[in-house]
Each structure stands twice: as C-alpha cells, then as structure tokens.
Amino acid sequence: MKSCLVVDDSSVVRKVARKILEDMEYIVDEAEDGQEAYDKCKHEMPDAILLDWNMPIKSGLEFLKDLRGFVGGDKPKVVFCTTENDVGHIAMALKAGANEYIMKPFDREILESKFERLWS
Amino acid sequence: MKEENNFLISKFVQNHSGIVLGSSKSYLIETRLTPIAEQFGFKDVDELAYGLGSAASDLKNAVIDAMTTNESFFFRDNIPFEAFEKIMLPELIATARKTNNKIRIWCAAASTGQEPYSLAMILLANKRLWSGINIEIIGTDLSDLSLERAKIGRYTQFEVQRGLPVQMLVEHFKQEGTAWFISDEIKNMVKFSKSNLLEPFGLLGKMDIVFCRNVLIYFDTETKAKVVKSVYDILRLDGYLVLGGAETLLGISDLMERAEGYRGLYRSAGAKNNLTALSA
Numbered sequence: 001m002k003s004c005l006v007v008d009d010s011s012v013v014r015k016v017a018r019k020i021l022e023d024m025e026y027i028v029d030e031a032e033d034g035q036e037a038y039d040k041c042k043h044e045m046p047d048a049i050l051l052d053w054n055m056p057i058k059s060g061l062e063f064l065k066d067l068r069g070f071v072g073g074d075k076p077k078v079v080f081c082t083t084e085n086d087v088g089h090i091a092m093a094l095k096a097g098a099n100e101y102i103m104k105p106f107d108r109e110i111l112e113s114k115f116e117r118l119w120s
Numbered sequence: 121m122k123e124e125n126n127f128l129i130s131k132f133v134q135n136h137s138g139i140v141l142g143s144s145k146s147y148l149i150e151t152r153l154t155p156i157a158e159q160f161g162f163k164d165v166d167e168l169a170y171g172l173g174s175a176a177s178d179l180k181n182a183v184i185d186a187m188t189t190n191e192s193f194f195f196r197d198n199i200p201f202e203a204f205e206k207i208m209l210p211e212l213i214a215t216a217r218k219t220n221n222k223i224r225i226w227c228a229a230a231s232t233g234q235e236p237y238s239l240a241m242i243l244l245a246n247k248r249l250w251s252g253i254n255i256e257i258i259g260t261d262l263s264d265l266s267l268e269r270a271k272i273g274r275y276t277q278f279e280v281q282r283g284l285p286v287q288m289l290v291e292h293f294k295q296e297g298t299a300w301f302i303s304d305e306i307k308n309m310v311k312f313s314k315s316n317l318l319e320p321f322g323l324l325g326k327m328d329i330v331f332c333r334n335v336l337i338y339f340d341t342e343t344k345a346k347v348v349k350s351v352y353d354i355l356r357l358d359g360y361l362v363l364g365g366a367e368t369l370l371g372i373s374d375l376m377e378r379a380e381g382y383r384g385l386y387r388s389a390g391a392k393n394n395l396t397a398l399s400a
Binding site for chain 1: 193198202277278281282283285286287289290295298
C-alpha cells in the first residue's frame, strides 16, 4: 500500500481528502501546515503528498522547494490542491517540482483521476 | 410522467438515434426534458410527448440533444490512449510510409470534443515520428449542441481536471477567468461534423482507426451489428476499431476480432494476412 501525506490547514479538506484516499487504499497521514509536513517528511518520506498552497507558518510552495532540496525529497509525487487557480500559479508549482495540480473546488472523481495517473 | 408518454419519447429517441432508453429511464427522460418542455412553451413533458410527432425540427433536435448527450472527459480511461500512442500509431505510421502517407482517425461519438482533442495532443507530442504523413482526425456526433461546444473548445475548470495531465493543460490551453480554451494548434488538427450512426457514413471515406467507445452499449443487438458492419466497411483492412474497455463484439459480429494490447481493441478478421503481405 502507498502512503500519502495530506497537508492543508482546513480540517474539512483534510477529512474529505483522507476519506477518498483511504477508499483508494492509501495509508493517510495529515499535517496542518508546511512546517509540520516538512518535519513529518524528514522522519518518514511518504509516496505522495496532497498539498495546499496558502497555509500559516510555511506555505505549500516554500515546503515543496525545501522538500525537493532535501535528501530523498525527490521521491514523493506532489499534487497541489489549492484555490490558486490561475495558470501563473500552476506554472510556478510545476517549476518547483509539483507532479500534478488540483484546482479547488474539486470532487472525488478529479482527485481519483489525478492520483490514479501518478503511477502510470 | 404517464407511462404511454415515456414509451412515445423512448420510441422517438430510438428511431432517431438508435439509443434504447427502456422503461427504467423515465426519471432521466423527465429530468432532461423538463427544461426543453419549458423552453418550447409546453406545460410539462407529457404535453411535449404529445406534440413531438408533428413538431418542428428544432424541437426534435433539442430532444435528441438532451437525451443523447453523454459526459466526456480528456484521456478517458487512459489505456486506449496509451494503446493509440504505443501500438496503433507506430504501426500505422510504418504502413502509411509504405503506402499513401495518410492516416485517418474517426471519433464516432465525439461529444464535446475531449476524445479527438486528446488524440491531437498525443500526436503533437510525437510530431517528429509522423513528419511527412498527413494525419486527419474527424470527430462526429449526433448532437448539434455538443458539436458546437467541441468546435469552440471551451471547457470548465472541472472538465479540464478530469483526466487531463496538468502539464498538457498548461501547454495546450488558454485561461480566461474560470474557462479554459484549447489552443488553435490543437483545434486545427480536428474537423467536426454531424453524423448519425444509424445512417450510412461511407461518405466519410476510408479510416485507419475508429474510436467508438461506450456507444454500442446504448443500442439493441440488431443495431449494434448494423453499426459494426458499417464501421467494418469503412475501416482499412489493417485498421483498428476501439471500443470501451467493457464492450465486446462477442455474439454481435464476427467481422472483427480482438487485437492484442487493450481489451477494447479490434481489427478486421483478415487483418493478419494483410499485415504479413505488407511486411514481406
């Protein structure tokens, strides 16, 4: 089974994403901001990360840049999931090393299709 | 809605599109046709059903549109597109180089355009492989509304997220507010026109690949066999028919047989001999 870290300051988003990912047989862990996510990744690197952009303490983009510079940080597939829905933000995320991008609001079908294709 | 009217509408839809709705679809009929009834000044769907036989063509088209429009998304099911890129395309390019330098692809139920545009994106990514070959993609559908949307190439945020890799979104789409427009480069690779699978489609000319996914499931056995025979007639001997992953021609037609590589991939029963002759 693959593991996924859900990083979002909204407990509702974390709960919804956890349910969908667990239905897809992921082992899910959660973090409330970029700093907590970074600490968790240093301890154990997940296979995938679902990542919000705007969060207190450390943003999703800052976290991603730090992660990709960290030993073993190139391993997780990172899927941004954010209300930053313009093409400029998407390009910035891809440049920083994101593998996929979900624009909020999202539904189960979108999340599932993005995660199914991560490994194909 | 009265049962007799459910029957009248189902029969009308079947006669014009081949799609068998069945009695369990009365909810679907009522949901989809209530806005049409209001738009054309009928009290409700029952009243619309009475007037349908003698109705003008715009009402008939609106009913067909509403009852036959199906959801579509980019790279739907993914595997057929992988099979297109890795199996069909290299083989057909090799054949085209030995014959007429042409490859013709038909999406027989193109809906709002996601399927043919997905193929165009794959082709563009592999452009150097087919340099010197003329590749045509033709998308047809029964629904005027769907075709209109396909030609415009405008998609919602939800539509561009279902199946479309974000790298392709950035590369091939232009954002305007919450809408995403497909690039002219991709749009110009696909031609759209109206076509009813129940009517002769030989005028489209010979095809190398026919995508007809998740269409036959809506037809009765007799109509399925008729459509497969018509597709067989316009398909080149070494061409491919692509059905949905859950669809089969078992018990419907023996003109085509399953090909290796993807569950819904079919070729003409005589294709192997022709391929041997070509590679000789």
